[in-house]
Amino acid sequence: MASLEDRVSKPENDQTGGDATASTGTKATAPISTSGATSSWADEASPADTNSKTATVETNSEKDTSSLANAQLDGGATAALNGSSGLYDSTYEVDVQLSDLQKQSGNPLASIKSFEELGLAENILKGIYQMRFTKPSKIQEKALPLLLANPPQNMIGQSQSGTGKTAAFILNILTRLDFSSGMINQPQALILAPSRELARQILGVCQIMGEYLDGLKVEAAIPVEREQRGKQIVGQVVVGTPGTTMDLIRRRLLNATHIKVLVLDEADNMLDQQGLGDQCIRVKQLLPRNIQVVLFSATFPDRVVGFASKFAPNANTITLRHEELTVDGIKQLYLDCPTEEDKYTSLVRLYGMMTIGSSIIFVRTKKTALEIEQRMNHEGHAVACLTSDYEGSNRDVIIDSFRSGQSKVLIATNVLSRGIDVQTVSLVVNYDLPDDGKGHADPQTYLHRIGRTGRFGRVGVAIAMVCGPQSYRLVKEISEYFAVEMTSLPYNDWDQIEEIVKKVVKSSRAGANFTKATVGQSSDTSM
Template identity: 55%
Template sequence: MSDQKPTPSGPEASTGLAKSFADRLTFPADTKAKPNPTASTFTPAAKFDWADEAETPTEEKSKEPTRSLPRAQTDGAADSSLEMAQTDGATTWMNGSAGLDEPEFDVNVKLADLQDDPNNPLYSVKSFEELKLREELLRGLSVMGFHKPSKIQERALPLLLKNPPQNLIGQSQSGTGKTAAFVLNMLSRIDLNTKQPQCLVLAPTRELAKQIAGVAKIMGTFLVDKGLEVFEAVPQSLPPRGVQVQGQIIVGTPGTVMDLIQRKRQLNVRGIKVLTLDEADNMLDLQGMGDQCKRVKMLLPKDHQVVLFSATFPPMVLDFAGLFAPNANQITLEVENLTVKGIKQMYLDCNSDQEKYEALVKFYGLMTIASSIIFVHRRDTAAEIERRMTAEGHKVASLTGALEGAQRDEVFARFRNGDAKVLITTNVLARGIDVQTVTMVINYDIPETVDHQPDYETYLHRIGRTGRFGRTGAALSFVSSKRSWDQLMTICKHFGVEPTKLDTSDWDHVEKMLKGIMKNARNVVPQAAGPEAAMDD
């Protein structure tokens, strides 16, 4: 059984899930969201066009996608902008991404109050200085290599930081700076004169929670001497029973946070000002996790700000999000435009599970990959691949929900620092995790929902672990049955791409193609704006 219940998709699944979730997601009359007749929608007049269409060169030209993936411009003003690219998720100090992945899309802003003027400069800033941030935060941003807001931050930060605080629902692709946006909001609102918890972040996995906490600690480096504390509310990292949790910012998983609040009574939430859900679509869609998030929210002060961020928001989940964040400002983009730049999408057609594994081993024998992630459905599949690849001499590690927290931390640390080049995992790591060395993602099993329908969102999140802006990447999917073939083709049709088939009868040709992709430096970004360079400024 997989670690994480997939998200149903399609009209059939939507109807049943929407009803069951709506039944469970009930708030008191004074907090329940109602349609807002004064809401207005603002779409910028000019399209943000900082990407172009270009093919990925290989040593032998193969059939290209019907709609090529966009890549960053490399001339003129774009160069100077890209040289000051941001990082997202884990910083480069934590082996995180060295740049942003900003595809071509319109940033659509829906304001909760018709009286607000979307053309007011307040709703689009071009520098962090315009936000009147604490000097310590500006210094922290500079050290991290954040020299200018990303497109999503230009719109989100003014809305997040305005007073009195307003709720926000933000949809933005992984790699565009959403983590930094909501962390900056929290660091701007805390009172450093008290250790009482004031901001709470809920994330679906311990790995993502620890990554977010790491971003908060580094961004708030210059606030530590003034009393900043960030606490990680994840299993095996908790204070002794009876000891109260201290820290202005708490980042954790819903179950652990709920346990600290109610059963152990170690987390006082009466001073919480901001509740943030990262990967909110996934959190609200899963029955158990959605219930936990709801219960946590019900225990917080009524006037807290709610911030929901995710790379994808299916329409039915977006409706549910409105219950969590009443009268929220919304920043969204169409899911069809959520694609990942610089990723070559390929597939291998195998006749059986045994042939799948043999092709996998042969594939890794052909080339040296900096780091890669293999996604599977089941824990036992992950364990078996780990055993057999280790026997073949590959440095691999397996990370699934079957491991205890400390073991998961140790395995993920090995992958981050390069001791293990291959990470085999279930969907537990499909979302949010940012490791800069990942150049290959393998869908050993095609992502599917509980009713065996193709899972578009999970596919997008999986391949988003590679191809971060400024780097090339590749995604390889294995098909071994008619069902898996149909699922992959449906997913590719949904995103408007045509994957390249690798001919396993000619491994020499496969090797040439793969090396051409991996050596392709068309997306390489100068690293002058990284943390080390920033400290020298």
Template identity: 55%
Template sequence: MSSDQKPTTTEPEASTSLAKSLEERLTIPDAKTAPNPTASTFTPAKFNWADEAETPTEDKKQAPTANNELPPAKIDGPADESSLAMAQQDGSSHFLNGSEATEGLLEPEYDVNVKLADLQDDPNNPLYSIHAFEDLELREELLRGLATMGFRKPSKIQERALPLLLKNPPQNLIGQSQSGTGKTAAFVLNMLSRVNLDSKAPQFLVLAPTRELAKQIAGVAGLMGMFLHDKGLQVVEAVPQTLPPRGQMLEGQIVVGTPGTVMDVIQRKRQLDVRQIKVLTLDEADNMLDLQGMGDQCKRVKAMLPKNIQTVLFSATFPPQVLEFANLFAPNANQLTLEVETLTVKGIKQMYLDCNSEEDKYSALVRFYGLMTIASSIIFVQRRSTAQQIEARMTAEGHKVASLTGALDGQQRDDVFTRFRNGDAKVLITTNVLSRGIDVQTVTMVVNYDIPETADHHPDFETYLHRIGRTGRFGRTGAALSLVSGRRDWEMLSAIGTHFGVQPMRLDSDDWDSVEKAVKDVMKNERNAGAMKSNPMKSAEEEMPEWDVEKPE
């Protein structure tokens, strides 16, 4: 875990007036061969990206195989498992200016493979897969909440995951889920369906790798359960600097936090009573279980919980070494995996710009500023000091930018990201702390100011894919620009392109008119129409100032 990803909770309190107001407003109805980091040219054929999304086809019924595992969907072209291992996570709802709601979702062409731990389960059972949320016999308040948030029908992963998550007695689940598949809603619905509102004791625990993602998940839970707040639902966060004073207990049925902080409030501060915990969920489980320090923390947290809890793990995918650990962490779990037709980079136009020096990189960034503010953009750098320097220079020159790194304290990070999510700051400079899981609907451009590299100075393929995955989300298109300065940058980007079979388009720095046209063509694509509009729920949010401050980022 990088220094910028320190595990770092406020308690959002939804007012009854929000639910009533909304109800009145809305009708509720691994590469096969080692990459060559010194490659100087791209070798694969040019990547063909789609200007328009294909209309998803209706799921075909499939008979179970002998080992109780559904056969994969037939797809045009194989999906590279090593690339799938680095695919993106989905995130926030439209209420939080995110993209998770499934209405009008342009899902990639994929099917969900299910491997059942219990061989007595019947995949032909009507409840094995669902086609409407009503099929699950959810609380009426949850159906209203889903409809209010724009969830009209389950996504494919939700169709298969929810019946397995909600069955009784509860069973463990390991789910691989890419960007745009709605897995946050799936595990949140599991908690909201099982909650005992007569007790304020913690009943559900969600662990996430970063402060921002933990707060985002807590916000989705709070909003999806908006009609349960007046009946006693509480969602609390366990991230640094927002915990109650020592001696005061965390009260709320759903607790969302980072592993280090959760371990601390259970063991050392004794502020979290875990005796009634029913479900433990790990989001970005591959990232957490694969990191020695955070993996140890997750194991220690689980060891403190009741032995008969339901354990739910969601991740982009599970490489073999992580899956082995996951199976120990969540024994006898049902498993869900996605077969995909293309990588998640399909709708992201990848470009690069040659720069003669570091100063030229900065000059190019400034020239791009006007394009970056058409909607919202994220500039990724490798070091905190670089983010601070760029922010200082651009601010001094009159440009409105914000910077978010692990160097900021918790409240500062919250304030910066709230400004960005709400559109008050259109350009955000950040380190890899925001490369995973964060979903902001309006982001249409990502800039790799520094080409991502690992601690041992090799190209960081996973981080590259996660970075550019902050745009082009949920069927939209996006632009990803890499600034290349010097031979080493070029060799790193070349190796990344070779790894993914992608050849970014070279922009001609001597013809800025053509550069501007190329970027605008991406941003103005009709699939981005929703992202270019203002947040449709802003008026509702303005009526609830406490959420403006405390909603998750």
């Protein structure tokens, strides 16, 4: 990284910006400046901060039937939502701390090698098999016996994307539901996510896993259109965003009396961001005191660990070692752009490579996202844009169109950086690198962003566009944090850039498995 060392020695004024990624819109049925630490991901935005826009994208319900040979389906988005159809079962070891079991001398850590060992109801097993799980992943081997134990115990779980976290906490919920006559219309489990897009995705997974459970109802607690307001929530499982969920409980449209499981997906973000963190605390205060609290995420920064332990006291914890956080199979590159205009020009030149599969361009602010969308569309390049400024129903249309493949290139703020699983995404462009609002890199957000590609063992490409000493400093900090080497692309040789990018992207579309790829080296794939 000698070139980075040279670049970061030059001073540059830090630029800060924010993007309140509000989630607004309808109930589900089935950024360019970096957001800093002071930005809120609260799911409710004030009218003064949002401008409703109308999306013109149409959706369809096509299913992508492609899958890896003998692959399992992770609890990502499921095939019906064009999610990744392969489960990447990491070979990494996990550190497990068992607050209760470790106090009992001679009590070994329980783990399982098949779902049948869990004693699950036949209708739940059918749902698991429908999702093409043949055996538990490593995170599920460790987590499920603990999650399903009685009396219920809290859990804090960390594992990489594509290792079955979503399926694990949904399976726990389904086993704890009471379908007796007095409980059939009572909410009994609550799942909170940082965005409406992720909430809708989780809802779809829960519906598919619970398809064979007679009487199962799964509802969304996300902002709805005016004509739908005031409707009572009667689903046994509720998936929502914190602000809307809190509002529904307070307005007595969601009866929290019988809720026994609370799950926070992308928990580090939920607890770290000021707006969402406060809302999650308030929601928990409105729930029964003896609920089971489950926190799952791919990353848990040190600053969040203490808070998470207080939110889920006496929790069993499953964590990854620091060096195992980076995403396998993602070729991480950076492109040196002399000026800001060269940066945009380079993005346009990358467009042809973006449409080989599907691509996401991450930017810092809503304003710049809209500017790039309008400029590229005006120049004849078909791109879509997704930020919190769009009404919720229009956001649903946009993301569904992207899932179906109608839209190939999506410009997005951090609203789409976490948890979203779209199988066809083979290229992620960090037009703006994420920072912490204080001029330093935000490695966790970077990891979640690039994790939208290379999912479940596939290969993918992540390109960071840099311009000036500050962005080079961010690249250097990220590469040092994850102990990876980012390869520099030759700015003046677009034939070589195209060859490098297309080689990896085409390997991804062919369904190649990537085994412990070393960033900066040639892509060794196993066909």
